[in-house]
Amino acid sequence: MCRIGAIKSSDYVHPSQALLLMQSQQKGHDNSGFAMVMHDLGGIFKNYKHLPTLSLACTDEGLKLAEDILHEAGFSRVLQWVPETFHRPGLDINAMPNYVFETFNYPKQFRNASPKEKEDLLLDMRLQLRFALEEGDQGYVYSFWPDVVTLKEIGDPRDIGTYFNLWQPDDHFTAKVITAQCRQNTNYDIVRYAAHPFFLQGYTALANGENTFYLKNKEFQRKLHRGYIGFESDSQCFLYTLHYVHRELGWPLPYYKHVITPLPFEEVERREDRDELLAIRQSLTHLEINGPNTIIGVLPDNTLFTCCDAKKLRPVVVGRSDKMVVISSEVCGINEILPERDWQEDIYPNEREIVMIGQDLEVQRWRQ
């Protein structure tokens, strides 16, 4: 099984918390990988929230290639952080030679551009980098976006933590929102890109489950947006649907649930918004998911949410304290990092709701 988790906190937290959250659920995963996306960065990135940061795992050649492309496009580097790695024999990790997090200033001609233009530019650059580095397996570009960094690795999550020295809390690599998953892809080949969470233009999604409508989703999404590529994992579809519904169509978040797990016709007939719901089901039937899933997602404004498939075939629980909300596949993960919370307040989301954690950590539950 995959195990997924997410932390949203009013203070900056270190990824060691995410590792702890995931490690306690170790029985539920197979030690084949660990990945995380951090939004709303603190520490060394805190002063660069408005500038895009590139998260890259690559060879030396790949790094040069990527930097050349960015420089040519007019980007100028303002910050580079190469995490110190600690290799020792016996560590189960299948690492790339370099891990690079670099923050760039926009090209001159884009500095006064609209947010939309900048966002499109960042996406195009990431795609360009990805294609360029794909040749000869020179590297993996996980994200290129303001206030976001991504790390993905193949191996035992504990050893990955050791390798990147992530068990040791410090305050220069922190964020207020961290999503993480343990385990590499099992449905298809092991590919670095296949590890959750997936990221696109400020949106992050990760899932525990199996998307039985993967083929339908994929065939449809391929034509919807140039950013919908890869499909190394069936769970990527959840991200693309989120991006499409929320950003491209501009529909409020509750409609995400209506798209992926539409209400049965019988129930729709009894609803006041019957016409809208039917129209959504008609037009977006290929984005429906069928099959067991729990999804966790992050929106560009750092809203965190979770929802399940329509039959609630995968577990998820939400625990909270005054300063932190944690979503996890298993409650033991939350016990690990929020031992003092009132566990009676834990939420076990049902098959027809979205649990949303907005600004100031207020938690909302929306019935579909």
Place this chain on the structure above:
Amino acid sequence: METMKIHDVTANDLPWKIRYDASRCTLCGSCTAACSFRAIAPKVERRRLVWSESEYPEPKSRYSAVPVIRQVKSIKNYCRGCGICEKVCPNDAIGPVRNLDTRHPIVTRCLAGDSIKRGGRKNLEATVRTLDKLRVGRISQMTDPSLDAQRHTFDMLAPFGRILPPGKLPFKVGADGRLEKDGQAPPVHWIYPVVIGDMSIGALSWRMWEGVAMATAYLNEQCGLPVRMCSGEGGVPVRLLKSRFLKYMILQIASGHFGWNRIVKAMPEMIEDPAGVLIKIGQGAKPGDGGLLQSQKVAPHIQAIRGVPKADLLSPPNHQGLYSIEESVQKMFLSFNAAFKFRVPVAIKVAASATSVSVFNNLVRDPYNIVGGFFLDGIDGGTGAAHEVSLDHTGHPIVSKLRDCYLAATTQGRQGQIPLWAAGGLGKTGDLAADAFKMICLGANGVFTGKLILQMAGCVGNDMGRCNACNTGLCPAGITTQEPALAHRLDPEKVAQNIVNYFLAMDQELKKLMAPIGNSSLPVGRSDALVSTDKAVAERLQIQYVC
């Protein structure tokens, strides 16, 4: 000895020979009375009986006139192998036997100087069908549990109507963060994914038609299955047009435009909208050919409904004046949409052919979004009458053509915008659920079926040349005849009951196929659920090859 005449027609020239056992026959006359084709007749034979009564042979003989049943040797009243005689014979004294040495195709043409016409079935190529080379191969297991066909609920509905791309939905975000409708969208109805295909009231006996209509209403109102029935060409009884049952009917307009006058006239008095309008451009059983309703079948009520005299009614192969998709078809769609105030989806039915994908592409790209469904009909289906040469030698199998259309839509990111409905030999083996399910996985939104409905009613014809006399008006089962005596053989209640029961069984079976792949809504386009052991089929349909 009589002179042998080589050109005389004998039973050996005909497709079926009568097996007759005079010793079992009690001459009750049931078989000759029942044979609607008059293919058997009583005859008197002169028989000689030789016997001996003494210890030594002392033969005596006696001649007597013995009545027997004999096959009529005529190319008009030839035996169709329907087996009705066998059915009615109390003593198992008679029955048809297929004649492998038949010279029928040659003799008939030679003697009549006319082409052979018959009921619509393809009688060549009795090979394994493509659909039978596919299996449902993707079974949900532990991490992805299969469903319980009995316990879970399934959303088994298919759209009929033009579907807008998501970006074109007339929505705005309201003040409370909810989507509100802001403009018009084409009408879409969600219906059961198996539609009762278009068989006209002229082609079927009125009792058959009534049985089908009854079954449709019962399925909707008592069983909760929103099954729709297509009227076929030639209009609808006015009483039905004005009844609440109209909402279960898809009205068809074919190239003859028969019966539309009465439909148009009834519009002001309609209390319900019809379920849809289907413009028939072509039919899979006789692509490129029009309908053929021979005058034998044009009974008084058909004349009234269609407003025609008793004459052969030949629909032209195309809608006269409808030659370009871009202009005239669009005009036609618009007028039908307007006629029902844009509340009723208007779809098109074409024959599967090498060019159907181009037609589909044209419609999909139409900026006015007027076509509410693409009904694709392949060979192997069909009930109507046509020239045998068309039935056997023209057309295209449905499976790959449907797949091509679906993939064409997928390439453009427009799958589902014009719902695909497919037919043509589906349910030929009796298992419509399996065929429908596989077609849906290949990209159909739903299927329609006609011939199988006849089969449910008791049709004795098959794809190996048995009966297929639907054109003659002499249907021995009372299904495709307007002869009162023959039509009365059919019990409409029983027809309705059979159809309802078949649909209920099929509904169960569809769930039994959806459950193991873990889907509670129709798996449209889930070709990953199918596998084939035939490499060529797997490649052509783009599904997994297994061996």
